Amino acid sequence: MNAFTSLSVAMFKASIRDKAALFFTFMFPLMFLVVFALLSGVKLASNVEIAVVGDSRVVAALQNSEGVNIQRIKESSSAIDMLRDGKVAAIVVSQGDTIDVRYANGDRAETGPALAKISDAIASANLGAGTTPPKYAVRQKPIEETAFEPIQYLTPGILSWGVSTAAVFSSALTLVAWRRKQVLRRIQLAPIGRGSVLSSRLLLSVVIALLQAVLFVAVATLPVFGLKLSNQWWLAIPLLILGTLAFFSVGMLLGAICKTEDSVTGAANLVVLPMALLAGSFFPIDKAPDWVKLITNALPLRHMNEGMLDVLVRGKGFDALVLPGSVLIGFTLVVSAIAAVSFRWEDK
Amino acid sequence: MRADGPAIVVSDIRKSYGDLRAVDGVSFTVAEGEFFGLLGPNGAGKSTTLEIIEGLRKPDSGSVRILGESPWPRNPALLPKMGVQLQASSFFERLTSKEQLQTFGSLYGVSRAAAVDMLELVGLTDKADVQENNLSGGQRQRLSIACALAHDPEIVFLDEPTAALDPQARRNLWDVLRAIQARGKTIVYTTHHLDEAEILCDRVAVVDKGRVMAMGAPAWLVRKLDAQTQVIVEHGTVTVEIARNLPGADKVIDDGVSVIIATNDAGLTIKALGELDALNKAQVRTATLEDVFLHLTGRAYRE
Numbered sequence: 101m102n103a104f105t106s107l108s109v110a111m112f113k114a115s116i117r118d119k120a121a122l123f124f125t126f127m128f129p130l131m132f133l134v135v136f137a138l139l140s141g142v143k144l145a146s147n148v149e150i151a152v153v154g155d156s157r158v159v160a161a162l163q164n165s166e167g168v169n170i171q172r173i174k175e176s177s178s179a180i181d182m183l184r185d186g187k188v189a190a191i192v193v194s195q196g197d198t199i200d201v202r203y204a205n206g207d208r209a210e211t212g213p214a215l216a217k218i219s220d221a222i223a224s225a226n227l228g229a230g231t232t233p234p235k236y237a238v239r240q241k242p243i244e245e246t247a248f249e250p251i252q253y254l255t256p257g258i259l260s261w262g263v264s265t266a267a268v269f270s271s272a273l274t275l276v277a278w279r280r281k282q283v284l285r286r287i288q289l290a291p292i293g294r295g296s297v298l299s300s301r302l303l304l305s306v307v308i309a310l311l312q313a314v315l316f317v318a319v320a321t322l323p324v325f326g327l328k329l330s331n332q333w334w335l336a337i338p339l340l341i342l343g344t345l346a347f348f349s350v351g352m353l354l355g356a357i358c359k360t361e362d363s364v365t366g367a368a369n370l371v372v373l374p375m376a377l378l379a380g381s382f383f384p385i386d387k388a389p390d391w392v393k394l395i396t397n398a399l400p401l402r403h404m405n406e407g408m409l410d411v412l413v414r415g416k417g418f419d420a421l422v423l424p425g426s427v428l429i430g431f432t433l434v435v436s437a438i439a440a441v442s443f444r445w446e447d448k
Numbered sequence: 449m450r451a452d453g454p455a456i457v458v459s460d461i462r463k464s465y466g467d468l469r470a471v472d473g474v475s476f477t478v479a480e481g482e483f484f485g486l487l488g489p490n491g492a493g494k495s496t497t498l499e500i501i502e503g504l505r506k507p508d509s510g511s512v513r514i515l516g517e518s519p520w521p522r523n524p525a526l527l528p529k530m531g532v533q534l535q536a537s538s539f540f541e542r543l544t545s546k547e548q549l550q551t552f553g554s555l556y557g558v559s560r561a562a563a564v565d566m567l568e569l570v571g572l573t574d575k576a577d578v579q580e581n582n583l584s585g586g587q588r589q590r591l592s593i594a595c596a597l598a599h600d601p602e603i604v605f606l607d608e609p610t611a612a613l614d615p616q617a618r619r620n621l622w623d624v625l626r627a628i629q630a631r632g633k634t635i636v637y638t639t640h641h642l643d644e645a646e647i648l649c650d651r652v653a654v655v656d657k658g659r660v661m662a663m664g665a666p667a668w669l670v671r672k673l674d675a676q677t678q679v680i681v682e683h684g685t686v687t688v689e690i691a692r693n694l695p696g697a698d699k700v701i702d703d704g705v706s707v708i709i710a711t712n713d714a715g716l717t718i719k720a721l722g723e724l725d726a727l728n729k730a731q732v733r734t735a736t737l738e739d740v741f742l743h744l745t746g747r748a749y750r751e
Contacts, residue, residue: 106554114542117579274541282538285504286595290555291527 103292107300111274115304121270126312129262130319133254136382137325140212140250148214149187151179154194157228158236161221162192168217176200183243189214201240212250215240251327253384255320256336256408261372261381262316263309263340264401267347268354268368271305275355276364284445302348309344310337317412330415336408339421342428343404349436356442375401403427453516455480455603455634461500461510470496471507472658478636478651480602483629485649486638487737493658494638495607501636502532502605514603528556531601531633533609537592539580545591546576549598556599566594570624586617590624597628604628606637610644622648642737646670654741661744666737673743675735677714680706685726694720 115121147169152159153176163170171188173179179191183202189210193200201218203211222238229235278284287297313336320327350371358364376382378392379401385393396402407424410416456478463471471493478484486494499505501512503519503526512519517526539548546564553563567573570590575583583591589609596604609625610618618641625648629635639645645652646666653663662669676698681691683705691700696713711717714732721727 103554103557106551110540110543110547110551113547114540117542277541282534283540285534286532286538286552287555288504288522289502289527289530289532290552291524291557292555 102296104296104300107297108303111301111304112307115270115308124269125262125266125308126315129258129265129312129316132258132261132382133251133316133320133325136254136258137251140254148189148210148217150214150218151182151188151191152194153179153191156194156197156199156236157225158199158218158222159192159194161224161228162218165217165221167213180243190218192218197236199236199238201238203240203242251320251325252413253409254382255317255327256412257379257381257405259313259316260343260379260401260404260408261376262312263343264347264376264404265368265372266308266312267305267344268351268372269365270308271301271348271351272355272358272364272368273351273361274301275352276358276361279355279444279446280360282446288445302345305348306341306344309340313340328413330411330413332411332415332417335411335418335421339404339407339411339424339428342425342432343400346400346404346428346432346435349432349439353435353439353442356439356444359447375399378402379405381405400428400431454478455482455515456484456501456636457513458497458501459511459513461497461507461512463496463500463505463508469658471500473510474653474655474658474660475510476653476660476663478634480634481629481632483625483635483648483650484637485645485652486636486655487640487642487645487652488655488661488741489640492655494640494655496658497655498605498607498636498638502530528599529602531596531599531604533592533596533604533606537580537588539588539592539595542579542581544577544579545572545583545594548580548591548595552595553598558599562600563598566597569597569627570594571620584617586613586620589613589617589621593621593624593628597633601633603634603636606635608638608640610639610641618644642741646737652737654737654744656741656745662740669737669740670735673735673740675739675743676710676712677717677735678733679709679711679714679717679721680731680733681709681721681726682729683707685728686721686724690724 147167149169149171150162151171151173152162153173159170162168171182173182176191176193179188179193180202182188183191183204190201190203193202199222201215203215222236226234226236287294317327317329319325321329351368354364354367354371358367378385378396379399380396381401385396388396403424407421410420414420454477458474458476460473460475461471462469462473474493474497486497488494496505500507501514501519503522506520514526515529517523519526540551543551545567549563549566550560553560564576567576570593572587572590572594575587580588580591593606593609596606606625610621613621622644625635625637649666651663651665652669654661654669664672683702686707688700688702688707691697691707691709694709694711695716696711697709697717698712699710701708709717718727718730718732721730
């Protein structure tokens with residue numbers, strides 16, 4: 101075995117023997133998935149915005165429901181524009197006894213509660229009319245083809261977060277541990293290219309990221325969760341690799357700066373957690389103020405999230421990889437350049 | 449030039465950190481197959497000297513030649529000929545003894561089987577499948593030496609291999625070090641155990657404050673000191689007065705357990721004691737490297 105293979109094998113063995121790290125790499129993101137899948141079913145406290153075209157008992161019932169703000173609109177086309185812009189969560193078009201309910205793709209948290217309010221209003225209007233069969237016929241359909249269950253947008257987000265966390269932490273901890281235990285100096289004293297050492301460690305991170313994705317998607321597609329993958333799901337593989345590269349370089353930078361395992365763990369948490377929250381890995385950030393959105397667009401995780409959502413769930417093609425891919429590559433180049441400058445073989 | 453040339457030539461190397469002169473003009477030569485000790489207290493500059501020789505640090509001035517080549521800047525042709533054990537036990541995480549050796553060996557392109565042979569040399573064959581963090585201090589130290597030897601280097605550098613070991617583990621390690629020398633390796637090692645250096649090394653350099661205070665075979669250094677020998681006999685065998693009048697005797701102390709006779713001529717003193725039939729359970733304590741150090745630096749040696 102050459103040095104590259106041997107190092108890769110050694111590090112792979114070491115990582116599967118580290119039970120705590122295995123848990124945080126593989127089980128922790130799954131726990132988040134379960135928690136957020138449960139939470140997303142809970143009614144949100146804020147009022148939901150619903151656009152209404154036309155009038156009927158259903159509209160009246162909707163107007164009387166708590167937690168609903170009605171916006172009366174003349175034209176259904178302008179109502180659909182409002183829906184597209186995220187200004188309302190759903191539209192109710194009332195024409196005679198037919199009620200058309202339209203809603204946006206489910207990556208908006210308020211869609212579920214809005215639809216629940218509408219179906220309550222329809223039920224109460226039918227009850228008021230007292231006819232059999234029910235007076236109001238309902239046609240419900242999203243403005244785009246696919247309807248999203250919460251699992252559909254939770255999976256790409258939490259998976260991206262899980263991959264980024266594992267890549268940052270494991271690479272940063274390896275670098276700090278190797279420097280502190282002088283393994284780096286041993287490597288310096290061996291006739292081996294530094295590239296083999298770095299690339300074997302990177303290979304490990306990529307393998308772990310792909311394993312994470314397989315396990316995570318396998319669990320999310322269980323009937324309990326009900327994730328439906330797009331036909332383009334395999335486009336997620338290059339994205340996972342590029343994301344791992346980007347966050348591996350963050351780990352290398354943190355590992356270059358920090359001296360102890362404790363300090364690097366703290367630093368990695370400080371970077372990864374706020375980034376995951378701002379990037380919308382756990383919940384959508386559509387409602388965030390514009391300045392927050394500006395920040396999130398600068399975050400590599402945000403682009404990884406979006407890209408994963410596009411290819412895993414929305415079924416978009418290769419085009420959807422261009423922006424996130426470019427951002428991740430650019431980010432990797434900049435951060436790894438800084439990491440290379442900050443790199444130290446030993447503690448002074 | 450390799451055939452007869454020295455393994456290591458160090459010429460007047462210097463290294464300062466700010467105002468601290470860590471290494472202040474150190475020169476020495478190590479022959480092939482020699483067991484050479486750099487000894488002195490902590491902070492004497494031993495480790496920095498070793499790191500400069502290994503090529504991990506650039507000296508401010510002076511030069512190093514290993515097998516005729518310079519170790520600085522990083523010299524990939526030279527690296528396979530050197531085996532380095534670092535002060536800390538540096539291992540990969542969560543690998544067994546066997547895997548550590550194979551992994552370190554692979555950095556030098558050594559076959560897995562050859563690397564594992566080293567386990568036998570250091571007496572860890574039965575610990576092959578034990579993870580490094582479950583080994584005792586002494587076993588871990590022996591494993592780290594085995595890792596330094598995994599690629600069968602010509603010169604072995606060991607930095608404080610016996611530090612922090614209990615007496616039994618230290619003695620086990622001495623056997624390992626002798627076995628390595630028996631294989632024809634050149635060994636350069638640092639220690640702050642003067643007694644150990646005296647037993648193991650062919651030659652030592654006594655280092656203090658970045659300078660070589662003395663160099664040579666331990667026995668020669670001690671003899672050159674021309675120090676008094678202590679002859680110790682059981683309390684009650686001779687009186688202090690009699691002892692003081694023995695040929696060669698200088699100071700005499702009776703501590704209630706032993707009568708300690710410092711003598712300038714141990715031969716004469718012992719002969720006289722023998723005539724008095726006072727040699728039952730007698731001990732002779734000659735000067736040690738510790739006395740050499742005390743003499744050279746004017747202060748007692750602190751480990």
